[in-house]
Amino acid sequence: xxxPADLPSLAAPGRVVVDFAKGTVAVIDAQGATRAxxxxxxxxxxxxxxxxxxxxxxxxxxxxxxxxxxxPVIQLPDDLMTLQELIWREQPDVIVETGVAHGGSLxxxxxxxxxxxxxxxxxxxxxxRPHNRAAIDAHPLRPLIELIEGDSIAVATLDQVxxxxxxxxxxxxxxxxxxxxxxxxxxxxxxxxxVTPGSCIVAMDGIMARLPGAPRSRAEWETDNPRTAVxxxxxxNRSFALEPPVASFNEGAARSRPSYVYQGFLRxxx
Numbered sequence: 417x418x419x420p421a422d423l424p425s426l427a428a429p430g431r432v433v434v435d436f437a438k439g440t441v442a443v444i445d446a447q448g449a450t451r452a453x454x455x456x457x458x459x460x461x462x463x464x465x466x467x468x469x470x471x472x473x474x475x476x477x478x479x480x481x482x483x484x485x486x487x488p489v490i491q492l493p494d495d496l497m498t499l500q501e502l503i504w505r506e507q508p509d510v511i512v513e514t515g516v517a518h519g520g521s522l523x524x525x526x527x528x529x530x531x532x533x534x535x536x537x538x539x540x541x542x543x544x545r546p547h548n549r550a551a552i553d554a555h556p557l558r559p560l561i562e563l564i565e566g567d568s569i570a571v572a573t574l575d576q577v578x579x580x581x582x583x584x585x586x587x588x589x590x591x592x593x594x595x596x597x598x599x600x601x602x603x604x605x606x607x608x609x610x611v612t613p614g615s616c617i618v619a620m621d622g623i624m625a626r627l628p629g630a631p632r633s634r635a636e637w638e639t640d641n642p643r644t645a646v647x648x649x650x651x652x653n654r655s656f657a658l659e660p661p662v663a664s665f666n667e668g669a670a671r672s673r674p675s676y677v678y679q680g681f682l683r684x685x686x
Contacts, residue, residue, distance in 0.1 A: 426471040427629035432464060441465055459671045466674040470623065475631045479676075482520075485527060487551060489520025494673045496524060499590070499618070501664045502681075503528050506615055508535055509585035512577060514568040514603060515593035515620075516541035519552040519561075525590075526560040538562045538580055540573060541593065568593050569602040578610065586612045591642070592620040600645035604682075608649070608656060611684045617656070619646050622678035643679055650682070659683040 429446040434456070441461045442453040454461035473479065479490050489496070503511065503525065511525045516539040529535030537560060544552075544565045552558060562580055566573035581587060589607045591600060600619055611617045622643035627633040634640075650656060659681050663673070 423626060424467075425629065426467060426474070426623075426626045427633065432468050434465070457669060459669045462670050463672065470674050470676075471627075471630060474623070474627060474633075477632070484520045484524045485555070485557070487520040487523045487555065488518035489524055490517055491521055491524075492674065492676050495620075495675055495677055496521075498661050498673060498675065498677070499525075500528060502616065502618075502661060503535075503588070504532065505664070506586070506588055507532060508588035508612075508615060510536060510538060510581060510587045511590065512538045512540070512587065512607065512610065513590045513592060514540045514607070515591070516544055516548070516552075516563065518548050519555075521590075521592065522552065522561050523555060523557055526557040529560055530557065536560045536562065538564065538577060540564045540566070540568045540577065542567050569599065569606050574606055577607075581610060586615055588612075588615050589617040590620065591618065595621050595624060595642050597640045597642070597645045597648070600642045601648050604645060604649040605653075608653065608684070613684050613686045615684055616659070617682050617684070618677060619643075619680040619682070621676050622646065622680045623676040625678065646679060646682065654685075656682045656684050 431444040433442045433444060439456050440453050441456055441464045443451045443464060445451045454464060479492055482489050482493065513522060513525065516522060522537050522539045525537045529537065539561060544563055549563065552561060552563065564573060564576050587610050589611050591603045604617065604619065608617060619642040622641060624637045624641035625643040628635050628638045658679060661681055
């Protein structure tokens, strides 16, 4: 999987031209020159089309249109499938997620735990709105979900999370709260030690690094994003390494999936 630093911005000037008659997709630069042309059926062609879809989906708030077992789940469906594969492979006893929102992803992870026959979920958010808490409390999967309201990097909050972890449990962490560089770096530092050696921590929404200049983006995202927080964390911590997800099954041409989690999968080394 290519490093986002080597990928063009999803808001870069230029055009992408799809020719269905020829079965090609071409990338045209700002000067009008064809930078690359690929067959739509190729891995490269699919990757270009996926980038167009990611940018259009971000602009149109595509991920704000799904529910999981009755709760809004603000995640790219492709990412949910990848996380499902990760959870199946890792078989964690505890999944900690920062960023609760409507609770859809908590319900998704709790449902996977129930299907697998092991595991539970801890959700942390600085504010769990009353209507969301009420909906989560009423959900059939509530027995597998623990809610903690508080700043995810506050000492009191971290103490509450640690108190819920039992000796010997395998812990997997998903960071999906405030996506600033400073906050994600602080979360990586705080939750990294909770991750069981051999298990994973995932920093969501690194796609922000590729979106400055697009609608619903900010210029400072070029450096103020989860991806740069991961770079900073790895530079100071040799206990973790990037480990891009590998598809559990793939008989197609695609070499990667559309994802908002650019370079955000880290494994704690044994």
